Amino acid sequence: MHIAYPAIDFDVVIPNHDEGLFIAQALALGYKKIVFLTTDTNYVKPLTTKLVVKTAYLLKDASELSPAKKRFDYVFAVAQRKYFELKIDFIIDVESSDRKDSFHYKATSLNQVHAELVKKNDLTLVFNFSALLASPVSIKGKMSQNASLIKKYKLNYVTFSLATTPNMMRSRNILNSLELVLGL
Numbered sequence: 001m002h003i004a005y006p007a008i009d010f011d012v013v014i015p016n017h018d019e020g021l022f023i024a025q026a027l028a029l030g031y032k033k034i035v036f037l038t039t040d041t042n043y044v045k046p047l048t049t050k051l052v053v054k055t056a057y058l059l060k061d062a063s064e065l066s067p068a069k070k071r072f073d074y075v076f077a078v079a080q081r082k083y084f085e086l087k088i089d090f091i092i093d094v095e096s097s098d099r100k101d102s103f104h105y106k107a108t109s110l111n112q113v114h115a116e117l118v119k120k121n122d123l124t125l126v127f128n129f130s131a132l133l134a135s136p137v138s139i140k141g142k143m144s145q146n147a148s149l150i151k152k153y154k155l156n157y158v159t160f161s162l163a164t165t166p167n168m169m170r171s172r173n174i175l176n177s178l179e180l181v182l183g184l
Contacts, residue, residue, distance in 0.1 A: 011169055012037050012056060012076075012090075012126075012160040019046040019053075025166035026051060037076060037162070041067070062086060076126075079110065084117040091118065092126045092162065095142040110146045115153040124156040127182070129175055130168050147182040157184065 010033035013022050019036060023046070026034040033052040036045065041064075045055050056074035059065060062082050068075050077083035079094040094110045110118075110125070118125060125146070132139050150157050159175040161168060 008158050009033060009172065010035055010052075010054070011163070011172070011175070012074075013163045013166075013169060014038070016164065018166065021166040022163075022169070023048055023050060023053070025169050029169060029171045031172070035074060041071070056089075058092075059083065059088070079108075079114070081114070084114050084123065085121065087121055088123060090124050090126050090158070092128060093131075094125050094146055095128065095131055095139050108142045108146055110149055112149070112153075115149050115155060118155050119153055122156070124158055125150065126162070127157065127159040127178060129159055129161045129170055129178060130163055132178065133168065143178075143182055147184050150184060 010031055011026065011029075012035040014037050015022055022034060022036070027050055031051060033054065035054045035056050036043070037056040037058055039058050039060060041057070043055060043057075045053055047053075054073040056076050057064070057068040057072040059068060059075060059077040065075065065086055065088065074090065075088040076090045076092055077086070077088050079091050083091060095108055117123075127143055127146075132143065149155070157179070159178050161170045161175065163169045
């Protein structure tokens with residue numbers, strides 16, 4: 001059985017000094033918790049009593065892992081081999097790849113070797129809803145192919161909006177619906 005990340009009740013967003021707007025949008029969408037993803041090691045979490053605010057760090061280099069784990073609630077990394085081998089929380093951009101699509105399969109960053117590393121290191125793969133909004137045709141096929149590997153290897157997965165603007169956020173029901181569309 002494949003496993004969705006347990007009891008996800010939050011969304012992960014990428015703010016640009018507009019945390020207040022994201023908080024308002026999260027409340028409007030029914031969230032009780034929001035996670036701000038940043039590459040700024042000195043990021044200061046906004047204070048609010050309206051909902052729980054957590055922080056996440058997007059690794060730029062593997063050497064940042066230890067300090068990031070101490071300072072942030074979650075650690076994210078892009079889908080590159082070096083990060084599949086680390087003990088981090090979430091892997092993003094699994095749909096992307098520098099390779100060109102083949103006639104028989106879509107080029108993504110998830111393959112059988114990476115799937116085994118995800119399983120071994122108990123990582124969680126993230127479906128990026130914003131990427132789907134930006135390029136629905138090509139990304140949907142890549143997500144479907146990754147969903148097949150997730151089912152085959154029984155990997156952990158979750159969908160986040162990874163919104164860069166508040167209006168790109170989606171409710172948890174919509175994010176979970178993408179997983180159903182992908183057959184998960």
